[in-house]
Amino acid sequence: MAARHEEIAEELRRAIDREEYTVGSRLPTETDLAARYEVSRGTVRQAVAALTSEGLIGSRQGARRVVLASRRSQTFEELRSFAQWARAMGREATGHVVSSTYRPATPEDSVRLQLTAGTQVLHVLRVRGLDGEPVLLERTVYADWISPAVERVEPDCPSVTQRLYEDTGLVFAYGEHVIDAVAAGAQDADLLGIRRTSPLLRVRRVTTTREGRPVEWSDDRYRSDAVTFSVHNSIANNALARRAP
Amino acid sequence: MAARHEEIAEELRRAIDREEYTVGSRLPTETDLAARYEVSRGTVRQAVAALTSEGLIGSRQGARRVVLASRRSQTFEELRSFAQWARAMGREATGHVVSSTYRPATPEDSVRLQLTAGTQVLHVLRVRGLDGEPVLLERTVYADWISPAVERVEPDCPSVTQRLYEDTGLVFAYGEHVIDAVAAGAQDADLLGIRRTSPLLRVRRVTTTREGRPVEWSDDRYRSDAVTFSVHNSIANNALARRAP
DNA sequence: GAGGCCAACTTGTTCAGACAAGTTCCGCTG
DNA sequence: CAGCGGAACTTGTCTGAACAAGTTGGCCTC
Structure with missing residues (x-):
């Protein structure tokens, strides 16, 4: 400023x-x-x-x-960090790690994270909630060079973003988000406390550093009764695109 | 240019x-x-x-x-107009009007379209498809001042946007989109040719003229196997926001 | 060879001025 | 009174210059 x-x-x-x-x-x-x-x-x-x-x-x-409007949209940080978003709304972010394992990068992982195939990458499954109510399931894959720092974060840490910044100085700077809808699978339903086949809002995203280096990619599934996304655009400025697979 | x-x-x-x-x-x-x-x-x-x-x-x-990336995002026009989007992908946009009726504006309508409550507004339900395959259900409410022009558009016109521009010079300039997921209802399932309770990607949007005057608002439901949305953002530039209802 | 420091480089910020292009509104005319 | 024209206004485009702030890479030292 x-x-x-x-x-x-x-x-x-x-x-x-x-x-x-x-x-x-x-x-x-x-x-x-x-x-x-x-x-x-x-x-x-x-x-x-x-x-x-x-x-x-x-x-x-x-x-x-x-x-045109009075309420301003969120900053990139508020969008990136579940915890910062919750705090800005006056609610408490909760969360815990369900599983955390190393696996060799699939071709998809290696493309998205710009790594060579077979590199060991860290897969983390987290449940996150607002005031204790689960609303989001995060399946995240971290690039090899940041994985050790992610492992050091305690399982119930409310803000991983904050933690990584403090520990390593890492700043997330760019994001690409693909949004669609899926039916809840057995694991989704179990962890979010909803019925199977309930509609979920899925956001698959890749986040990169200021240098343009991918840090993580994630499949986030939101309870559609709890969270929506909004996008603003205009002739002069359009960040939103509609895609056919 | x-x-x-x-x-x-x-x-x-x-x-x-x-x-x-x-x-x-x-x-x-x-x-x-x-x-x-x-x-x-x-x-x-x-x-x-x-x-x-x-x-x-x-x-x-x-x-x-x-x-950072090679493929460019769509122009505002390609996003706004289903027909222009389809053409840019080399596919054919189809569509027809299922119903078209005047109703008095609800409080919600009057807020979104900046009209006085009770004004007669035009509700149009359209099914739109790619190469004949239905992928989108559009429930649109038009402001009173544009409704007559919309009524003059023939029911199977592939590009309403184009038509309104030619007839009235209307240019859409700003849009606000709220995205979530819903389960298909009976009518949704019937018109889109899918099973009831299938997950649908819902986009509720308001579009306004260059002067900032709202033209229409719409509840669009996409078959989630056929269409996704993508958003790009960065620290410097964020159009995307996550919201709790 | 590892590490630190510095110079060269590159983007960010700000200014003042000039003209182009589009909008608004007043006043005139029919 | 409706419609038209034009003056005044306002945003868009572009230039050239100067300095601030951050990055990079090479050189020098230990």
Whole structure:
């Protein structure tokens, strides 16, 4: 939060949040904002570009910017870390490791994690819950170079992300998520406390470091009555894609 | 495609696509690119910012940019329009209207479409398929001001989006999508040709014009064996959020 | 050979100015 | 009063420059 344009973006977010600019109303012009914050127009543009990509405001050449929404989307960190998300909602994240074993990387593992096939990778199955109620089943495969650090994390640690950061300085920076729906299998039903064949929201994701090196990939299954995902997009900025297998 | 920075972005995308820059390799420096395309560094930065937000490349201060992925995500238009998506995959979009009726707006309708409660809104139920195979059930509610134009569209029109653009100049510009999983109900199962209680991927979305005015909201249910969604994100740019109801 | 330090390199931030392109709204005309 | 035209306004594009901040790789030392 050093850069001036980030400070301005944050101030604008807060102003929208406390309805100083209401949904549907128009933001001040770039020139006005530049004068108010005593920066150049370019710096203001960087700030409003951030809000635009977050879907908070809309932008069209020639017309003043319009406030589209007030509640801001989550940060990458809140999405990445189950525990940080729970805390932001004022609920407690719980969780425990069901199993943790080393297996040779399958062809799929080696492609996703950019490893040579047969490397020993760590498979972890975790159940995670909100205030004790299980809502998520995480089947995660960790790359060989991070596996030892993952093993050192105690089984009921609420935030693995936090722990890995403290221990190794690891920062997750990029993610790719594939979302679909599956029927609960026998193990899923048992661990989540639901009936078999109940619909589950499945998110398969790969997370990489800032250098673009894959750290983990995971098959996460959410109880669909407990969790949904939301995505914002626009002509100028689209992160969402529909795919046929 | 007039702006120079968009042309450069497109050239870089194509270069990545044909593996001139391979995944994991480094992009030329901003100064190099500026010289090559004979533009200023600022213009190059606009171009690479687009690729960064698309998740194609990663960026860190001080280090050269890294190519993270080769396949590019869809444009907003391809996501918005089922027909355009199908065409981009080389498949044929089919579809027909099952029912189309006017009803007074419920409180939920009026909130999502920013209308006064009780306004007559158009409910349309469509089945859509790829090469004749049904994959999607669309339950859409249109705002009153666009309903007449929607009614004029013939029931088996493959691209409603295209049609509305031609007839009224309407452009969809922003979207908010909430994704979860549901079990197929009796009507869902019947129209999609699947068993009852099969898991379906549900996407509830609101689409708005460039002015930020809501046009439609829809409950879309996809056969989970036929369609998935993918989302890309990063620390710098996150459009995805996890929510508890 | 291992490790640390430094110089060169690269991206991030910010400025000021100029013109292009699209929107809005007022006032005029029929 | 409806519709049109145009002036004023606002965002988009692009340049060139300067400095800050972070990364990389090679050289030097121990």
